[in-house]
Amino acid sequence: MLKEIKFALYAIKKNIQSSAELRTSFLMNVFGMMINNSAFIILWVYFIKSVGVIGGWNPADIVGLQGFLALAFGIIFSFGNGIRKLPEYVSSGGFDRFMLSPKNLLVRIATASFNASAIGDMAFGIICLVTYAFLIHVTFYQIIAILILLIFSTIIFLALSIIIFSTSFFFMDSNAVSSGLFELFLTPSLFHGGSFQGIMRFIFTFILPSLLVGTLPVETVKDMSILKLSAIGLFSFIWMFISIKIFNKAVKKYESSNFMTFGN
């Protein structure tokens, strides 16, 4: 286990070093992504101004929601961008080289690629969460809750990414299908959390857990509910467990379609 972590950290370090070589492009990607993400805050803040407070959600909660989501997204797709490239590896036959590696398969795939713009997501997420903390006049216990919930939401995001991109082993045109499924998961998590009520809240909490990434963590911080926090924690481990099971099962479906990409 320790060896795998060491390997993952080494691969991440090398990825960052290689990406930072093109400094201007790297910085433009980081700042560009931060500006890009601000659009969602502008939209939902004006939404609240137009339609009023819904489900007790105010503009500060929108900032918190974007913070949780951007940070989880940034962490997973900067250091583990290889997961998102899984359909590409499978369809091109590039997956062969991962199977031949003596390292843990999932860690090897995840750390095979690095996305500079996701660093922008991470920076944006941190800025949003700090702003959120100021806006809600955060207490010491709420800071602890934010940190714990951040771990849970990142685990859920990772788990769902693994599940969704593992579908690439089952479909021919896997890139399109997995990106459609990912969109279905990601988009509701960007929406104003207070307007998810009734059956919609149930679906996007228990069936496709988009709300577990940002909406429910924000509501948990507001209510300081230990029950909600424990439930999110429990769900994060359940989803992680399911995702690893699905990934291992999916890998067995792999049939090499090698285009001489070994070692690339």
Place this chain on the structure above:
Amino acid sequence: MREIRLAKKIILTLVKDRIQYTGRLIADSLSIFARCGILLILYWYVFRLNNGLVNGVTYITVAWSMFFYFTFSVLNLRNISREIMKDVQSGSVETLLSKPVSYFWYKIWWQIGSGLYPFLVIIIVGAIAMFSIVGIPDTMTLGIFLPTLFLVFIGAMILSLILYSIVGFMAFWIEDINPIFWMVDKMVMILGGSYLPVALFPSFMYKIALYSPFGASQFITHTVYDSWKTNWYILLLIQLFWIIVLGIVAYVIFLKARKRISVNGG
């Protein structure tokens, strides 16, 4: 005549190609459901809380406005930026520029052709679903609605292609255009009336949406509002103005870009 034949050939070939890939149609449908479908359900809840009226606009109007925005996005015209960037980064732009067809037009027809099939399927199925579930606003029953919708749709296509081509041509100077693409794309998303329909904009934002090329590229979302009855020709003129201005800008940039070409590919 040769140009028209080429356009027809490219578009038909790509439509035939897309028909073969059902997975991509499923992906586009999932994407539309994720964005538009869920948003419509949320707005339905929001309007119910506000007794069916927000900013003097009904749910039916807002729903159709958003439906037009998201269906138009299925054409994926914005992808022309990244396609141009890919050509520049891979070096294949050199081969394409040396062919006896205009690179700019070739890219435009290619982009239209690759999004046309999912667009037609989704607009037909979606419009039937919207008509049966939500109903139609009064403005859609007017005689001028369909002809003006067609005109503004063509204008929106041309303007979007020009706007995103300009972004794509930046690749000749900076190679990685993604940061510029994100900014332009988000301006279009905000001012086009995606998650927040234009009728719910504060007045200053509405003015920006009206007079900027970003908002003008999505004027199809304005067609369902009451103001369309009286303002349609003004909006069409604004759209035409931006098409001419940005068309000239795109052409000049393209000419300059050709001179700057530096090939990386082998």
